Every structure is written in C-alpha cells, then in structure tokens.
Amino acid sequence: MRKKDLHIPQHKTILVTGGAGFIGSHLCERLLKDGNEVICMDNFFTGTKENIRNFLQDPHFELIRSDIVHPVFVEVDEIYNLACPASPIHYQYNPVKTVKTNVMGSINMLGLAKRVKAKILQASTSEVYGNPNVHPQKETYWGNVNPIGIRSCYDEGKRCAETLFFDYHRQNKVRIKVVRIFNTYGPRMHPNDGRVVSNFIVQALKGIDITIYGDGSQTRSFCYVDDMVNGLISMMNTDDEFIGPVNLGNPGEFTIRELAEKVIDLTGSKSKIIYNPLPSDDPERRRPDISLAREKLGWTPGIELESGLKKTIHYFDQILREK
Numbered sequence: 070m071r072k073k074d075l076h077i078p079q080h081k082t083i084l085v086t087g088g089a090g091f092i093g094s095h096l097c098e099r100l101l102k103d104g105n106e107v108i109c110m111d112n113f114f115t116g117t118k119e120n121i122r123n124f125l126q127d128p129h130f131e132l133i134r135s136d137i138v139h140p141v142f143v144e145v146d147e148i149y150n151l152a153c154p155a156s157p158i159h160y161q162y163n164p165v166k167t168v169k170t171n172v173m174g175s176i177n178m179l180g181l182a183k184r185v186k187a188k189i190l191q192a193s194t195s196e197v198y199g200n201p202n203v204h205p206q207k208e209t210y211w212g213n214v215n216p217i218g219i220r221s222c223y224d225e226g227k228r229c230a231e232t233l234f235f236d237y238h239r240q241n242k243v244r245i246k247v248v249r250i251f252n253t254y255g256p257r258m259h260p261n262d263g264r265v266v267s268n269f270i271v272q273a274l275k276g277i278d279i280t281i282y283g284d285g286s287q288t289r290s291f292c293y294v295d296d297m298v299n300g301l302i303s304m305m306n307t308d309d310e311f312i313g314p315v316n317l318g319n320p321g322e323f324t325i326r327e328l329a330e331k332v333i334d335l336t337g338s339k340s341k342i343i344y345n346p347l348p349s350d351d352p353e354r355r356r357p358d359i360s361l362a363r364e365k366l367g368w369t370p371g372i373e374l375e376s377g378l379k380k381t382i383h384y385f386d387q388i389l390r391e392k
C-alpha cells in the first residue's frame with residue numbers, strides 16, 4: 070500500500086535544530102512557506118521566542134525546548150543541524166559546552182538520522198579554515214587552525230562534527246550534506262550578539278563609538294540571510310551523491326574598516342570609530358570560493374552588501390525604537 074492511500078501527509082516533516090536562532094528562524098519560516106511540517110528544537114541559549122513569534126501559532130510548526138546534547142526521538146524526513154552559538158562571545162562563554170554541542174549534539178542528530186533514515190545537513194563554518202594561508206578558500210583547503218586557542222572550541226568542534234558526519238556516512242550510509250557557512254547577517258541577529266555587523270549597526274544607530282578590533286584591515290565576506298537560506302535548501306535538495314562539503318557565502322570581500330564606514334554612511338550616524346585590541350586568533354582574511362556551489366547547486370548570492378545592510382539597519386532601527 071502506498072503512503073497516499075493511507076491518508077498520511079505527503080509533505081515533508083523537517084527538524085531544524087537551533088531553529089529559534091538567527092539563521093534557523095529564517096529557515097523555519099521559509100520551510101513553512103514551502104508547505105512543510107517544521108519541528109524547531111532549541112535550548113534558547115542564543116535564540117529567542119521573539120524570532121519565531123510570527124509562526125509559533127502555525128499548526129504546521131512545533132517547538133521543542135531541548136538541548137541537542139541529549140538524544141531526541143522524532144519521526145522526520147530531513148534534519149538541518151544548526152544548533153550552536155555562532156558569535157565568538159557566545160561560543161567562548163562556555164567553551165566546553167560548545168564542544169559538547171558540536172560533538173555530542175552531532176552524534177545525537179546523526180543517530181536520529183540513522184534510525185529514521187532522514188537526510189541530515191550540517192551547518193559547518195568557514196572557521197574550519199582557521200586563519201587561512203590560501204585565499205580565497207576552496208573546499209579542498211584543509212585549513213590552518215590553532216587547536217588550543219580561544220576560538221578552538223568552535224573551530225575544532227565544527228571540524229570534529231564534519232568528521233562525524235563523514236564517518237556516519239561511510240560507516241552507516243547516513244545521507245549527509247555538509248555546508249561551510251561564511252559570515253551571514255540580517256534581521257533577527259541579536260542586538261547584543263557581539264558579531265561585527267550587529268555591533269556596528271547598533272552602535273551607529275545609538276550614536277556611540279564604533280568599535281573596530283585591531284586596525285580594521287582584516288577582511289570578511291558578508292552574505293545576506295535570505296541568500297543563505299536559499300543555499301541551505303538547495304544543498305538539502307541535491308541528489309544523494311553530492312554530500313559536500315560546499316562553501317556558502319558571498320564572495321564580495323571587505324575590510325572591517327570599510328564595513329564601519331559603510332554603516333556610518335548608510336545610517337548617517339555621527340558615531341566615531343575607535344580601535345580596540347584584536348582578539349587572539351582572529352582570522353586576517355576570509356573569502357569563499359563558491360564555484361562548487363555554483364556548479365552543483367546552481368546557487369549564487371544575489372543581495373549586495375549595501376542593500377542587505379539597508380534591510381538590516383531598518384530592522385535594528387525598529388527594534389531599538391520599541392525598547
């Protein structure tokens with residue numbers, strides 16, 4: 070008998086861990102719009118109910134307050150594993166927990182995927198390249214990571230998670246997808262998140278000093294969140310043979326000083342730039358080579374930094390007015 074004849078729903082049931090976070094909440098929203106059943110699992114360490122408020126009452130949306138370091142039993146077709154604090158101040162707050170989230174959390178989610186035969190996507194990071202000696206970064210580059218520094222809980226945690234994904238694939242035939250996300254920004258970043266885009270915009274809107282760490286010559290490539298969500302879903306929908314890892318990010322590269330100047334310009338702020346010490350192991354430059362994503366996913370980001378920043382500034386402006 071076919072599933073259709075049993076009156077079992079035809080649409081997919083999708084688990085998003087970290088679904089109440091910045092990227093996760095946009096992903097849940099998009100998956101709901103596409104007609105799926107979405108289960109969001111989050112421990113609310115950095116995520117908020119506010120992020121998912123618009124669809125909390127949607128009958129196709131379900132929230133589980135739980136931590137991925139504990140096993141969970143749900144019947145799902147796909148898993149997006151996004152649970153993990155992404156901002157340096159948050160992942161360094163409890164570094165041992167960050168490692169547990171990446172290692173034990175991945176084992177739990179991969180175990181679930183194995184049991185229910187779900188496809189599982191891991192939100193890995195450009196941090197697996199560390200302070201890269203190769204520029205721009207291609208997926209074939211193995212990275213330059215300090216294993217004992219203050220960023221290591223995140224960098225090595227994510228590297229070990231990638232290892233686990235590939236070993237579950239080789240050993241247990243789990244259908245995996247690994248994406249390496251480069252700096253992503255947009256509405257629903259937490260105003261006190263500590264990442265550069267949210268910091269600069271909030272500082273500019275409040276008219277307080279803009280804090281550049283180091284001399285601001287370090288570079289990053291910034292991807293708007295809608296582009297990122299498109300990339301994640303495109304990767305999940307590739308055929309089973311393509312498992313990654315694949316870079317997802319916007320190849321436009323900017324110095325942190327250029328970013329500060331752009332934010333000042335777009336907000337018309339009177340804020341002054343001040344220079345604070347550079348945290349240790351802060352990567353000097355970062356830009357994704359996205360030829361693999363272009364080829365395999367037909368994906369390319371469409372939102373330029375200036376237009377993405379305008380949308381993000383509008384969001385933070387509203388948030389700050391409500392306070």
Ligand code: NAD
Nearest residue numbers: 087089090091092112114115116136137152153155252253
């Ligand atoms: P975020 O901090 O806004 O979201 C992370 C979410 O995971 C939060 O809702 C948090 O409460 C939840 N979480 C954390 N630990 C958990 C645990 N143990 N159990 C259950 N839930 C937990 O960060 P984000 O920017 O939305 O990042 C999402 C994912 O993408 C992360 O895995 C991050 O490493 C990855 N990533 C993000 C970026 C970026 O620039 N935003 C870059 C590279 C990788």
Ligand code: UDP
Nearest residue numbers: 157263264265266268280281282287325351
């Ligand atoms: N940064 C900065 N001022 C801030 C926050 C961050 O100059 O208020 C710098 C930080 O040192 C890094 C870059 O901006 O060089 C990006 O930092 P973020 O924390 O956003 O992400 P990551 O370092 O993980 O790429």
